[in-house]
Amino acid sequence: MPTLVEDFLTHLEKARDHSPHTLKAYRRDLEEFCGFLDRRNGKAGWEFTGVDRLALRSFLGELERRGLARRSAARTLSAIRSFYKWLHVYHDIDIAAIRAARIPRIEKRLPTYLLAGQVTQLFAYAESQAEKDDFDALRDLAMLELFYSSGLRLSELRMLDQGALDLLSDQVKVLGKGRKERIVPFGGQAARALEAHLGRRGESPGPLFLNRRGGRLTVRAIHTIVRRSAAAAGITRRVSPHTLRHTFATHLLDAGADLRVIQEFLGHSRLSTTQRYTHVGADQLMKVYDAAHPRARARD
Numbered sequence: 001m002p003t004l005v006e007d008f009l010t011h012l013e014k015a016r017d018h019s020p021h022t023l024k025a026y027r028r029d030l031e032e033f034c035g036f037l038d039r040r041n042g043k044a045g046w047e048f049t050g051v052d053r054l055a056l057r058s059f060l061g062e063l064e065r066r067g068l069a070r071r072s073a074a075r076t077l078s079a080i081r082s083f084y085k086w087l088h089v090y091h092d093i094d095i096a097a098i099r100a101a102r103i104p105r106i107e108k109r110l111p112t113y114l115l116a117g118q119v120t121q122l123f124a125y126a127e128s129q130a131e132k133d134d135f136d137a138l139r140d141l142a143m144l145e146l147f148y149s150s151g152l153r154l155s156e157l158r159m160l161d162q163g164a165l166d167l168l169s170d171q172v173k174v175l176g177k178g179r180k181e182r183i184v185p186f187g188g189q190a191a192r193a194l195e196a197h198l199g200r201r202g203e204s205p206g207p208l209f210l211n212r213r214g215g216r217l218t219v220r221a222i223h224t225i226v227r228r229s230a231a232a233a234g235i236t237r238r239v240s241p242h243t244l245r246h247t248f249a250t251h252l253l254d255a256g257a258d259l260r261v262i263q264e265f266l267g268h269s270r271l272s273t274t275q276r277y278t279h280v281g282a283d284q285l286m287k288v289y290d291a292a293h294p295r296a297r298a299r300d
Contacts, residue, residue, distance in 0.1 A: 004048060005030050008086050017179050021155060029079035036062060048087060053097035056080075074103045113247040118235050119148065123189075125233035130193070135200050139209055140225050142190070142197035146172070147226070147241055149190035151248035151266050153177075154222055154241040160208040162198070167191060176267035184265060249277040 009027055012018040018026075036059045037046050063073045081101060087093040114122070126144050129137040146157060156174045164173045170191050171183050186194075207216040217225075222241060230239035249262050263274040 002034060002048075004087065004091070005034065005083065008083050011086060011090075019155075019177055019179065022177075025075070026079050026082070029076040030083060032063075032076060033059060033080055048084075049093055049095070051095055051098065053100075056097055056101060077101060077103050112237075112243055113250040114235070114239065114243060116251070119247065119251075121233045121235060122230055122239075123148075126229055130196065133200070135212070138193075138197045138200045140229060142193040143209055143222065143225065144229060144244070145190035145193040146186060147244035148248055149186040150174075150184045151245045152184065153245060153267070154219060156267075157241070158209070158217060158219060158222060162201075162203060162205060162208050165194065165198075165208060167195060167198075174267070178269070180267065182264070182267050246277070249274070253277050 005027075008030075009023055012026060013023055037051070037055070040046075040055065040058065060073060060077065063076065068076075081098060081103075084093070084095055084098040122144065123141075126137075126141040130141040143157065146152065150172065152172075152174060153176065156176055159175065160172065166172065169185075170187070171185050174182050174184050176182060201210060206214075209217050209222075211217050211221065226239060226241050226244065230237075245266070249266060252262050252265070253259070259274055259277075260271065262277065263271055266274060268274045
């Protein structure tokens with residue numbers, strides 16, 4: 001990687017306090033860009049000052065020919081623009097073609113979530129497994145309960161240590177995006193599942209959720225636990241940790257929770273991100289309409 005890119009990534013880590021996940025994504029995208037410039041210029045070499053509109057369009061065209069999703073291509077272009085903004089501020093390098101590049105509009109996907117009946121199905125299965133007093137089953141139930149009860153991101157739940165949990169006040173201290181700390185409450189069902197899990201795990205320091213070798217669970221392992229639990233419970237659609245986070249937010253909103261409170265729970269920096277959850281089902285819309293509109297009385 002060119003020195004300037006390494007300096008930029010160090011700036012994001014030290015000065016901007018970006019998360020390891022974000023840094024990894026920036027590094028990957030900029031490696032793609034530099035690799036393209038290597039292939040394009042060959043032995044002639046190149047400088048960041050020499051990147052023009054044609055080079056940028058050729059790079060984006062290559063991404064498209066490789067079948068990269070539009071959302072991923074937009075993220076890559078965003079990384080390049082951020083890098084050049086840094087070059088402008090710290091190295092007085094200002095490339096008009098990069099500055100003028102527009103990130104394509106991406107159709108926003110509505111968050112998917114489980115219906116109340118499906119949540120009941122999921123936990124009925126997980127609780128039946130936990131009754132066997134098996135280490136994995138108790139851990140899995142505690143994870144599922146915490147996901148649904150607190151709306152944590154997968155990365156947040158995975159990195160929880162036992163000391164972050166407060167079972168006296170039913171709260172957990174979370175390190176979210178941008179290394180921002182927040183306190184998130186969880187409900188009684190989650191508290192009971194966590195107590196049972198800790199009774200089996202032991203209250204020693206270290207990761208809250210362990211694999212059988214005593215190490216922290218991987219992202220893939222957590223995905224697998226959630227997906228397999230949902231399938232075993234008879235839920236036919238694909239369920240991920242993010243599905244449970246969306247379900248948490250949607251069910252709070254449907255029950256009348258304030259959007260800004262949900263924003264705090266989820267750790268969103270912008271309210272516009274939380275507003276994606278304002279989609280509610282047609283049944284919920286009709287219930288609100290029938291209850292609130294003076295002329296919504298059903299026809300005879």
